[in-house]
Amino acid sequence: MKKCSDFVLKMDESVTLAAANRAKALKAQGHDIIDLTLGQPDFPTPxxxxxxxxxxxxxxxxxxxxxxxxxxxxxxxxxxxxxxxxxxxxxxxxxxxxxxxxxxxxxxxxxxxxxxxxxxxxxxxxxxxxxxxxxxxxxxxxxxxxxxxxxxxxxxxxxxxxxxxxxxxxxxxxxxxxxxxxxxxxxxxxxxxxxxxxxxxxxxxxxxxxxxxxxxxxxxxxxxxxxxxxxxxxxxxxxxxxxxxxxxxxxxxxxxxxxxxxxxxxxxxxxxxxxxxxxxxxxxxENDNSFAQMHAAFEERLNKIYLQLAEVPGFEVVKPNGAFYLFPKVTKAMALKGFTDVTAFTTAILEEAGVALVTGAGFGSAENVRLSYATSMENLEAAIKRLKDWMNQ
CATH class of the missing domain: 3.40.640.10 (Type I PLP-dependent aspartate aminotransferase-like (Major domain))
Incomplete structure (x- = not known):
């Protein structure tokens, strides 16, 4: 007897949650992973x-x-x-x-x-x-x-x-x-x-x-x-x-x-x-200024990390002005590393560079990856350094 419906068997899991779960699993196994997958503020609730x-x-x-x-x-x-x-x-x-x-x-x-x-x-x-x-x-x-x-x-x-x-x-x-x-x-x-x-x-x-x-x-x-x-x-x-x-x-x-x-x-x-x-x-x-503090931090991260990410070989970045994501085009980067599939490329970055990104395929784009800058500047700069080092290998 088939237990699940045809619809759910054809349905894909959310790629953002799947990427986050994979990063957590590797961390639990003792791997050093910098997670840039989930779109959630790294600030506690006020x-x-x-x-x-x-x-x-x-x-x-x-x-x-x-x-x-x-x-x-x-x-x-x-x-x-x-x-x-x-x-x-x-x-x-x-x-x-x-x-x-x-x-x-x-x-x-x-x-x-x-x-x-x-x-x-x-x-x-x-x-x-x-x-x-x-x-x-x-x-x-x-x-x-x-x-x-x-x-x-x-x-x-x-x-x-x-x-x-x-x-x-x-x-x-x-x-x-x-x-x-x-x-x-x-x-x-x-x-x-x-x-x-x-x-x-x-x-x-x-x-x-x-x-x-x-x-x-x-x-x-x-x-x-x-x-x-x-x-x-x-x-x-x-x-x-x-x-x-x-x-x-x-x-x-x-x-x-x-x-x-x-x-x-x-x-x-x-x-x-x-x-x-x-x-x-x-x-x-909204009885305090907690949003303003968080907003200022996101703006600072965007302005610094955008410039650094643009220096990663093969990463082509358009600077956004909202949310807390960067969505670089990585077709040149994939070619440099011998990849033709963006999901496989993202998996290699996770397993070999220790940086968890989200494949653009789940967003309807086979040429991009998504990273969230809703994490600390320290994590962001360390992650981009890893990307540069991995691309230069």
Missing amino acids: QKIGAAAISSIQNGAASFYTQVGGLPELKKAVQKYWTRFYGYDIENSQILITAGAKFALYAYFMATVDPEDEVIIPAPYWVSYVDQVKMAGGKPVIVEATQAHQFKVTVDQLEKARTEKTKILLLNSPSNPTGMIYSKDELKAIGEWAVAHDLLILADDIYHRLVYNGAEFPAISSLSEEIRKRTTVINGVSKTFAMTGWRIGAAVGDPEIISAMTKIASQTTSNPTAVAQYAAIEAFE
């Missing part, structure tokens, strides 16, 4: 946020189920945060609090996608988008954004990919894995194209505050009322507030879609963890 969680445990508030869509107090905090950083007001009916932003994405696809509906996804893309669309029965349509064009797609490219079955356009800006940010004019053109063709927009804004060197984050949902009506924004506390382990995401959009997503949550996760919701209230209220 103390005020932790204190709010502890208080909710001590006073008993965290002991019980909450509303499926999230605590009213948390939704109120999200409303205030939205006005500050997005520039428009939202209602309770437009908000869903989820067990992580990844689940918010899943709930969106399950709530909106029918079999054979097409979802346009620019590549390079975050590793879970494609499989989540497939889980909902939809068809991912990949549009390649090349390094030569700053990893950003154009309206002309999107129009060529559009068919009568196209229903959703997914945008992730700042991007994982590239760190690139669409400009206001670029987003306005894309948003107006989506309006003209009656498409939904899914905006993954999880890195919205992590922008550097004077760059700005324009939210596509803030550009016009017509664009906003068809846009669902995914956000959360993981990246901005160093809370990856707390698993709190937020979806904001059309009340009909949010209601449908809430129905999905009611039959899957129920409410997000209560104690994490109380922590998230404190996070969104």
